[in-house]
Amino acid sequence: xxxxxxxxxxxxxxxxVMTATERSNEEFLREIDELLQDDISEExxxxxxxxxxxxxxxxxxxxxxxxxxALAAHKDIDVIQELCEGGRVPEEVxxxxxxxCLTVSRRPDALGGWSGPLDWENQETIHSQCTEQAGRLGLxxxxxxxxxxxxxxxxxxxxxxxxxxxxxxxxxxxxLLPMVALGFSKADLFNCFYAIxxxxxxxxxxxxxxxxxxxxxxxxxHDPELCSFLDTxxxxxxxxxxxxxxxxxxxxxxxxxxxxxxxxxxxxxxxFLVFFLALVLVVNSKxxxxxxxxxxxxxxxxxxxxIPFKLDPEDIEDFFTLAQYYSSxxxxxxxxxxxxxxxxxxRTVASVASNVSYALCLPISxxxxxxxxxxxxxxxxSGGVRYFIVDCRPVDHFSCGHLPNSYHLxxxxxxxxxxxxxxxxxxxxxxxxxxxxxxxxxLCFLGSGREQEDQYVNxxxxxxxxxxxxxxxxxxxxxxxxxxxxxxxxxxxLEDYDAEKCREFYSEGGRARSETSDSDSDASSLSRQKLQxxxxxxxxxxxxxxxxxxxxxxxxxSGFWSSQPRPAERHVSQTDRPSKRYRNVHADVFVxxxxxxxxxxxxxxxxxxxxxxxxxxxxxxxxxxxxxxFPCTELKDGVEAFPSHLLLTPDSMVVLRELSDRAGWARIxxxxxxxxxxxxxxxxKHPDIITFKYGTGSGETAVIxxxxxxxxxxxxxxxxxxxxxxxxxxx
Numbered sequence: 001x002x003x004x005x006x007x008x009x010x011x012x013x014x015x016x017v018m019t020a021t022e023r024s025n026e027e028f029l030r031e032i033d034e035l036l037q038d039d040i041s042e043e044x045x046x047x048x049x050x051x052x053x054x055x056x057x058x059x060x061x062x063x064x065x066x067x068x069x070a071l072a073a074h075k076d077i078d079v080i081q082e083l084c085e086g087g088r089v090p091e092e093v094x095x096x097x098x099x100x101c102l103t104v105s106r107r108p109d110a111l112g113g114w115s116g117p118l119d120w121e122n123q124e125t126i127h128s129q130c131t132e133q134a135g136r137l138g139l140x141x142x143x144x145x146x147x148x149x150x151x152x153x154x155x156x157x158x159x160x161x162x163x164x165x166x167x168x169x170x171x172x173x174x175x176l177l178p179m180v181a182l183g184f185s186k187a188d189l190f191n192c193f194y195a196i197x198x199x200x201x202x203x204x205x206x207x208x209x210x211x212x213x214x215x216x217x218x219x220x221x222h223d224p225e226l227c228s229f230l231d232t233x234x235x236x237x238x239x240x241x242x243x244x245x246x247x248x249x250x251x252x253x254x255x256x257x258x259x260x261x262x263x264x265x266x267x268x269x270x271x272f273l274v275f276f277l278a279l280v281l282v283v284n285s286k287x288x289x290x291x292x293x294x295x296x297x298x299x300x301x302x303x304x305x306x307i308p309f310k311l312d313p314e315d316i317e318d319f320f321t322l323a324q325y326y327s328s329x330x331x332x333x334x335x336x337x338x339x340x341x342x343x344x345x346x347r348t349v350a351s352v353a354s355n356v357s358y359a360l361c362l363p364i365s366x367x368x369x370x371x372x373x374x375x376x377x378x379x380x381x382s383g384g385v386r387y388f389i390v391d392c393r394p395v396d397h398f399s400c401g402h403l404p405n406s407y408h409l410x411x412x413x414x415x416x417x418x419x420x421x422x423x424x425x426x427x428x429x430x431x432x433x434x435x436x437x438x439x440x441x442x443l444c445f446l447g448s449g450r451e452q453e454d455q456y457v458n459x460x461x462x463x464x465x466x467x468x469x470x471x472x473x474x475x476x477x478x479x480x481x482x483x484x485x486x487x488x489x490x491x492x493x494l495e496d497y498d499a500e501k502c503r504e505f506y507s508e509g510g511r512a513r514s515e516t517s518d519s520d521s522d523a524s525s526l527s528r529q530k531l532q533x534x535x536x537x538x539x540x541x542x543x544x545x546x547x548x549x550x551x552x553x554x555x556x557x558s559g560f561w562s563s564q565p566r567p568a569e570r571h572v573s574q575t576d577r578p579s580k581r582y583r584n585v586h587a588d589v590f591v592x593x594x595x596x597x598x599x600x601x602x603x604x605x606x607x608x609x610x611x612x613x614x615x616x617x618x619x620x621x622x623x624x625x626x627x628x629x630f631p632c633t634e635l636k637d638g639v640e641a642f643p644s645h646l647l648l649t650p651d652s653m654v655v656l657r658e659l660s661d662r663a664g665w666a667r668i669x670x671x672x673x674x675x676x677x678x679x680x681x682x683x684x685k686h687p688d689i690i691t692f693k694y695g696t697g698s699g700e701t702a703v704i705x706x707x708x709x710x711x712x713x714x715x716x717x718x719x720x721x722x723x724x725x726x727x728x729x730x731x
Contacts, residue, residue: 064090071096074105081267088313089263095182101266102195109187110194111157118156122166126155126173133173136255137181151176154190158197169206171246172197178250178258196248200271202342205246212237213357214338215275219282221362222326225468226286235297240304241278248274252308260313264320271343272335276323281307284322331385331442331473333364360458361465363476364444366485369403387444388432392457393479395617395664397448399631399645400501401494403482406446407431410618410664411456414463420619425463427622442471448506449478480506496631496714617645617656617666625649628721634669635689635709644669646710646718648725651675653692655708670708674726678702680719688715 067083071093080100089097099105120126130151134144151173159166166172175196179189204210215237220227230236243251248265250258265273285307289300311319338356369387389406391398398408407428413421432441443464447457457474464472475482483490483506491497621629628648634641634657645656645666652673656666672694679693689711695704712718 064093068093068096071100071105074100077101077267077269084263084267088260091182094259094263095184095188098179098192098262098266099188101269102192102199104188104191104195107191110161110190111153111186114157116157116160118152120156120159120166122168123156125168126166127152129168129173130155130176133177134180136177147180150186150189151180153186154193157190158194167206169242169246171205171243171251174243174247174251175201178255178262181255182259199343200248200265200274201246202271204342205242207238207242208236209238210356211245211275211342212241213359214334214342215241215278217356217359217362218275218279218330218334220465221330221473222279222470223283223286224465224470224472226283226290228465228468229290230300233297233300235300235304239297239301240282243305244278244281244308245274249277249308252305253311254309257308257311257313257316260316261311261319264316268320270327271339273320273323273327276326276330277319279326280319280322283326329385329471331362331364331368333368333476334362337363337365360474361461362473364473366475366477366482369444369475385442387442387473389444389446389475390428391446392460393446393448393453396501396643396658397479397505398618399496399498400505401490401497403446403493404495408618408621409460410616411447411460412664413616413618414460415456417616420616421463424619424622427624430624431622442473443469444473444475446475446482447478449480449482454478495717498631498713614659614662614665614667615656617658617664620656620666621645621647626654627725628718630712630714630718630721632710632712632718635711642669644710646712648674648721650725651729653722672708674722675729677722677726678704680722682715682719686711688712690715690719 063083067080067090070080070083077100080097084097096105118127127148130148134147134151137144137147139147154176155166155172158164158172172193176189176193179192184192202211216227219230219237248258249261253261282304285304289304368385369389389403391402391406391408392411393408394412395408395410398410402408409424409428413424432443445457445461447454457478461472461474477484483502486493491499620626626647626649630646632644632646634644634655636642643658645658647654647656652671654668655670657669658666672692676694676696677692678695681691681693683689683691689709691707691709693704693707695702695706697703
């Protein structure tokens with residue numbers, strides 16, 4: 001076919017001929033489409049590749065020969081990648097390399113049997129845009145006409161075979177240009193074009209499309225300050241990212257740069273890499289955008305869109321290395337949850353991705369959190385990302401089970417006590433810095449998993465984003481999803497797990513205790529409309545970025561979480577014997593007591609701090625002086641009477657007794673010196689009931705003056721911590 005075959009009858013002639021005399025051509029098109037789709041639509045390998053590929057000195061002849069032989073033998077891409085490493089891909093093998101990377105080397109000639117005219121909808125637009133792009137090649141007239149003919153033929157054949165309407169802003173002529181410039185045959189040109197569209201150009205690549213909402217979440221995760229700035233300037237990602245994405249940077253880079261970039265890109269086989277390449281460009285343009293002369297959205301968009309044109313071939317290696325770095329610092333959920341949504345061959349859209357345009361921050365799968373996995377697979381799902389878990393559920397919910405090393409930050413504090421929330425948030429920052437070597441710098445907020453309660457969690461997340469805190473994510477599904485995922489392992493993974501209370505709080509249809517808390521009783525005076533308006537204002541402030549420049553808060557920590565072995569401590573056993581206190585001797589203070597012996601001990605009350613005021617449990621337990629916190633129930637005359645919290649400081653034990661009419665608040669009831677403990681006993685029939693006996697003297701002269709008894713779900717951990725604290729005091 002040539003340009004003289006073009007008509008303007010919108011395909012009526014073509015349809016008539018196909019119906020009457022060329023039915024075999026129609027069957028041929030379907031057959032070719034099935035063959036191509038079968039091979040191309042496989043999900044690419046996301047295992048990553050080499051960070052440094054093909055930019056540098058020209059490969060020696062022996063390397064070219066080896067590479068040519070590997071391509072001819074259709075070796076694995078990993079083998080070809082090794083042969084390319086350290087040198088530029090030679091021009092003479094680039095066509096074969098691209099064909100092999102796109103898995104079309106052995107595809108049939110889809111155009112060979114096609115004899116239809118070039119008369120599709122918008123054919124004039126197709127021709128004019130192909131002519132415009134071919135003009136970038138600087139060819140002689142005859143060669144340029146042939147290039148236009150090849151591009152127009154491929155696009156028209158694709159539209160007819162797929163029965164799609166050509167859109168002027170699709171970017172297909174730009175996508176074809178690098179291959180036309182290399183001299184691809186018509187058959188290879190179509191096959192490679194088809195493969196790139198299927199494997200590397202995401203669905204919905206249009207203004208305000210899905211990929212651009214996802215890119216905004218990626219930018220928000222890595223640089224919330226810049227994201228807020230662009231939101232303020234009303235510069236959505238599609239204004240600059242759309243031409244990059246739909247042509248894989250071919251429309252905005254010099255031709256020689258595009259060739260080298262595609263060498264890297266096709267060898268990596270990662271369709272999401274374009275998101276991280278764009279992220280590198282935007283983040284590294286931050287100062288130019290925020291401190292430059294451009295002030296209008298049009299000027300900012302023009303400045304940002306033109307940045308790829310400044311790249312040179314020598315820059316590409318560093319460009320891709322930075323993109324790989326950002327990729328390694330991004331949750332794997334970004335790829336796994338959205339691959340089928342953007343690149344899959346099916347028409348269904350995953351439910352987890354359906355609300356990405358409304359997401360407050362980047363949602364992650366709970367499978368990524370290392371503590372949830374088995375010890376031997378720890379961190380396998382999270383790659384280079386380690387998380388600092390912030391549990392935002394009410395304190396009584398947190399006390400009945402939580403992830404190890406998680407930090408408790410009651411979301412209700414933000415709603416009803418801004419000063420307390422500010423103190424708790426500051427302590428969170430301090431703990432993050434102290435724990436940077438053993439935990440992580442990526443904040444993952446965990447809610448209950450119920451929408452009504454998690455609206456407060458969203459407000460907490462919004463507060464942190466407004467402060468430009470990077471690496472903020474939200475665990476998808478919350479605690480309910482966590483319990484469902486853990487199944488029978490829940491008691492092994494969660495700390496302080498209380499199955500009975502969890503069923504009470506999280507049974508289907510049950511109400512969370514937080515709904516009857518003092519905070520909520522205070523909030524009951526506010527109408528539902530006022531609460532919703534308050535949340536809406538927070539979200540609006542986040543989205544619009546009212547400030548032009550927010551304070552740059554950068555969380556700088558070194559290292560990732562590392563597994564730190566804990567000293568082996570044995571639990572109390574039935575072979576233990578009553579012994580003297582720690583003071584002046586080295587015998588074990590923990591014993592198994594007989595029921596009669598337990599009853600012989602005076603039950604006088606300890607030194608109760610009746611004069612102490614009420615405290616917020618969440619805020620009080622984050623005090624730096626508190627080294628350990630254990631939910632428990634204080635016993636009175638052998639009966640479980642008072643839900644409490646047992647706290648340890650370096651030299652004391654503090655007991656908070658929860659207030660029945662103010663959930664989340666408590667009164668300090670006991671404060672005892674650890675060195676005043678004479679003996680700690682556990683009942684034989686109920687090893688989770690621990691009794692602390694206090695008194696004066698030592699050895700045979702010891703006199704027990706009073707005792708405190710508690711039922712502690714995590715008995716071993718509590719007694720181990722107390723024993724360790726007492727040992728330190730004697731050192």
